[in-house]
Amino acid sequence: MVKSFYIHIPFCNNICSYCDFAKVYYNKNLVDKYLTALEKEIEKVYQNEVLDTIYIGGGTPSSLSLNETKRLFKILKKLKKSKRLEYTIEANFDSITSEKLDLYKENGINRISFGLESTSPKHLKFLNRSIDLTKVRNIINYTKSIGINNINVDLIYALENESIKDLSKDLDFILSLDITHISTYSLIIEEHTKLYLDNVKNISEDKDFEMYEFIKDKLKKNGFNHYEISNFSKDGYESRHNLSYWNNLEYYGTGVGASSYIKDKRYTNTKSLTKYLEKSFIKEEEILTLDDKCIYEIILGLRKIKGIDKNEFSKKYNSTIYEKFDIMDLLDKKLLCEDERYLFIPEDKLYLENEILLSFIGGSSSGKE
Ligand code: SF4
Incomplete structure (x- = not known):
């Protein structure tokens, strides 16, 4: 039975130098057409299951205007939600506003995942991002003040010329926000990104390892549980949506580039926005044998620090x-x-x-x- 639902919003106000996700520059006309296609896809695939987790990711969902976000929530009203729903949306600090946060709250959002990535001007420039740390603090405080207390912040490390001191400063800032979840990603230079074209190389494995150990140590000392390779949370604040992936459970994935796992099949949607807007949603379909499912169970399950439940x-x-x-x-x-x-x-x-x-x-x- 499917209990998790992912929605991909591919629009961004700015394209980061390391990004290989399915994304495009925000464009009002495209957003309207995209939401129309998304609504069609949801009508086509969703079988009225009661959902325990919904995750609106991207791209940058907060790049949508207030009216566009209202339309998105209207589309998602059709999803049946359980009483214990975890309802997450991703947001970036450059596009989030208190009005958008109020709208999220009104529509049942109870978890927000913010992309911070770094606090250092030098590294933000390298990542082609910009962040005003005072705004970050104000937005986090406002989010809590309206009753959304389950908050994640993303951090990227292993950047060119990044020192342990730089990393420590980033972590100190994030810890000072007093949030419930921190996701940390080691930068990997993917093909077709600006960093790849600029011939930037990954840092050495030794340095990467040293940084990873530093993060684990510091976050644990500050009350976070390390529950998945890249993820840390306060007690009871693990991402239930992401755990459904790592527990190899079924889920719907809608939107450009999204993937789904339903019954014995894994589906991958097209990454082409043009095809998606023509309502040609699915690009690949993989039929899973029992052995395939076992292998997925291992690959995903061993990401959890607790590991795989042998009886299950x-x-x-x-x-x-x-x-x-x-x-x-x-x-x-x-x-x-x-x-x-x-x-x-x-x-x-x-x-x-x-x-x-x-x-x-x-x-x-x-x-x-
Ligand atoms: S990293 Fe996130 S915000 Fe940056 S371009 Fe990619 S999807 Fe957009």
Whole structure:
């Protein structure tokens, strides 16, 4: 049963130098047409399930004007919402206003994820972003004052010429905002981004590791739980929407470039806005075998610090994780650990996640046949 719903709003007022998401410059005419297409897609796919989480992401959802945002919420009124709904919207500080926050609140939003990324003028310039830290503080205070207390802030680290001191300053600022959730992303230079075209390189793995350890240490000391490779929260404030992905549960994804997982299929929408506006929504469809589902379960589940619930796995797949995968070598090398209930990557080996996954999946029973 699908309980999570994602909506992608691809518009941004400014294009960041590192961005490879599905996005375009804000354009009023395009927004109108996009919302019309989005409404059609939702009508086509949504089967009236009662939803536990809704997530409006982007792009920059806060780039929409007040009237456009009202129209978006009118479209989303058709979604059935459970009493324990987690309803998130992403916002950027350059486009958010107190009027938009009031509108979010009126329409049931109870979680906001803000893109901050850095506090240093030098690094913001590198990322092609601009931020007024006084506005950040005022907006966060206003968000809390209207009763939206579940607040995430995104941070990007591992930037060219970034020192631990710079990182520490960013974290100090974020911690001073007294929020409930922090997402941290190590910068990866993706193809087709401005940074890639400018020939900027990723920082060394050693430096990246040092920064990751610094973040984990500092945030834990300040009362945050590290619950997923890149995510930290105060008790009870984990992102339930994102946990539905990492728990390999079904979800709808609507909008340009979004993906869905429904029954035995994963769907990926077109990244072309032109095709999307022509209502040619889906680009790819992947039919999943039981083995495919197992592999997704591992890839997604091991992102959680708690790891994979071995009993749940057995119930879902009618065989134990040991029958499905040959993991003794990883356990012997302490690249995987287990307790009675969970199988997990130990915290000091999380930076090796990709290598561990390759080895894990290489040891699947389907892979050996
Ligand atoms: S990083 Fe976010 S705000 Fe920047 S261009 Fe990409 S989607 Fe837009």
